[in-house]
Amino acid sequence: MAKRDYYEVLGLEKNASADDIKKAYRKKAIQFHPDKNPGDKQAEENFKEAAEAYDVLSDPQKRQRYDQFGHAGMGGAASGGGFGGGMSMDDIFSQFGDIFGGHFGGFGGFGGFSGGSRGGRRVNRGSDLRVKVKLTLKDIANGVEKKIKVKKYVACSKCNGSGAEDDHSKSTCSTCNGSGVVTRITNTILGQMQTQSACPTCGGEGKIITHKCSVCAGEGIVRDEEVITINIPAGVAEGMQLSMSGKGNAARRGGINGDLLILVEEEPHPELIRDENDLLYNLLLSFPQAALGDTVEVPTIDGKAKVKIDPGTQPGKVLRLRNKGLPSVNSYGTGDLLVNVSVYIPETLSSAEKETLTKLKDEANFQPKKSVKDKIFSKFRNLFD
Structure with a gap:
C-alpha cells in the first residue's frame, strides 16, 4: 500500500x-x-x-x-x-x-x-552512522546493490547486549521500582505541580547491573565490523541522502539501533554530462560530415547509439534521443540524451587542402545567405538579453 x-x-x-x-x-x-x-x-x-x-x-x-x-x-x-x-x-x-x-x-x-x-x-538509542557511496551513471540509471564493510558498535555476543554477566546479574532498581522514572511534587502558588524525570540511580533503565559482562564491561556493545548490503534505487542524485533503519551503531544494553545514512556521490563520466535527468554530449563533426551528412555513433549509458546527421547540419544544433537519459527517482519517466553538434575547423592545412578550400571559398553556395546570417545574429543577441 x-x-x-x-x-x-x-x-x-x-x-x-x-x-x-x-x-x-x-x-x-x-x-x-x-x-x-x-x-x-x-x-x-x-x-x-x-x-x-x-x-x-x-x-x-x-x-x-x-x-x-x-x-x-x-x-x-x-x-x-x-x-x-x-x-x-x-x-x-x-x-x-x-x-x-x-x-x-x-x-x-x-x-x-x-x-x-x-x-x-x-x-537507549544508538548513534547514526554516515557513509559515502560512489556511483557511476550506469549505477544510477539501473539501480545497484552495494556491499560495504562498516566499523560500528554491535551487540555483545556474550551477554546478548544486556551488559550483565548472566541472567541473575540484574536487579530491579529500588529507587524507581523498575519504572525508570521518578516523580516529584512541587508546591507552587498555583498549587501542586507534578513532574517526571529519568531515575538518577539506574539512568532510566529500571534495572541495576550487579555483575557486569566481562567482555563489554557492562555496556552491552563492542566494536566490530559488519558487511551491509545497500540497495540503491535508480535515479538518485549527487548529494542525496538515503537511510537504512537500524543499521547504525547498536545501543547500550539492548536499546534501539541507530540508522545508517548513505550519502550519494556521482563519479564523472568521461563523455557524458548530467543535467538533472537529461544527459548531454558534445558531438564534434568534420566540415564534410556537417555539409554532406553522415551516420555517426554517440555514447550512451549502456553503450553506443547511431545518429543520422542531415546534410547542411549547423553548429549548435541539438539532437534529442528520447528516453536515453536517467530515470526519475520517483519513477515519473526518463530523461533524454541531448547531442550538441559542433564542427571542427582544422588549425593547420596541407597544401592540397588549402588549394581545395581556396577554390571553394568564392563559390556562392559556400557563402551564408542573409536569412542564415539573421538567424545566427538573433541567437547571438539573445545571449545578452
Missing part, C-alpha cells in the same frame, strides 16, 4: 512553519495515542504514521529532500523496505518524548505508553 503524503497525514499545507508542524503532530499524537485507544490497531498505525511524518517534516534537510523527491527521496519505497521502513513504538517514544515536555505520554490526563515490557523506562 502506497504511503500517504506527509503533509496530508498531519493536515498541513506545504508552506507550514516549524511551529505549525510541531502543533499538528502533537494534536495527532494525542488523538491516536495507544493509551487513549487501547486495542485499536488502526489508531496505533495512525499514531506511527503521524510520528514518521513528523520525523521527516521537522528536520529541515529531510524535509527538503522529501519536497524534492517525495517518499523515494527518503529511500523507503524504492528499496523494498531496506530504507526507511516505518517507525516502531520504541523509536517514537525514544525520539519524540520531549515534544510534550517531561515524560512522553503524560499529556491531558492519560498515562505514558505501557505496551509490552517497556513501561516508563528509558530506551
Whole structure:
C-alpha cells in the first residue's frame, strides 16, 4: 500500500512553519495515542504514521529532500523496505518524548505508553552512522546493490547486549521500582505541580547491573565490523541522502539501533554530462560530415547509439534521443540524451587542402545567405538579453 503524503497525514499545507508542524503532530499524537485507544490497531498505525511524518517534516534537510523527491527521496519505497521502513513504538517514544515536555505520554490526563515490557523506562538509542557511496551513471540509471564493510558498535555476543554477566546479574532498581522514572511534587502558588524525570540511580533503565559482562564491561556493545548490503534505487542524485533503519551503531544494553545514512556521490563520466535527468554530449563533426551528412555513433549509458546527421547540419544544433537519459527517482519517466553538434575547423592545412578550400571559398553556395546570417545574429543577441 502506497504511503500517504506527509503533509496530508498531519493536515498541513506545504508552506507550514516549524511551529505549525510541531502543533499538528502533537494534536495527532494525542488523538491516536495507544493509551487513549487501547486495542485499536488502526489508531496505533495512525499514531506511527503521524510520528514518521513528523520525523521527516521537522528536520529541515529531510524535509527538503522529501519536497524534492517525495517518499523515494527518503529511500523507503524504492528499496523494498531496506530504507526507511516505518517507525516502531520504541523509536517514537525514544525520539519524540520531549515534544510534550517531561515524560512522553503524560499529556491531558492519560498515562505514558505501557505496551509490552517497556513501561516508563528509558530506551537507549544508538548513534547514526554516515557513509559515502560512489556511483557511476550506469549505477544510477539501473539501480545497484552495494556491499560495504562498516566499523560500528554491535551487540555483545556474550551477554546478548544486556551488559550483565548472566541472567541473575540484574536487579530491579529500588529507587524507581523498575519504572525508570521518578516523580516529584512541587508546591507552587498555583498549587501542586507534578513532574517526571529519568531515575538518577539506574539512568532510566529500571534495572541495576550487579555483575557486569566481562567482555563489554557492562555496556552491552563492542566494536566490530559488519558487511551491509545497500540497495540503491535508480535515479538518485549527487548529494542525496538515503537511510537504512537500524543499521547504525547498536545501543547500550539492548536499546534501539541507530540508522545508517548513505550519502550519494556521482563519479564523472568521461563523455557524458548530467543535467538533472537529461544527459548531454558534445558531438564534434568534420566540415564534410556537417555539409554532406553522415551516420555517426554517440555514447550512451549502456553503450553506443547511431545518429543520422542531415546534410547542411549547423553548429549548435541539438539532437534529442528520447528516453536515453536517467530515470526519475520517483519513477515519473526518463530523461533524454541531448547531442550538441559542433564542427571542427582544422588549425593547420596541407597544401592540397588549402588549394581545395581556396577554390571553394568564392563559390556562392559556400557563402551564408542573409536569412542564415539573421538567424545566427538573433541567437547571438539573445545571449545578452
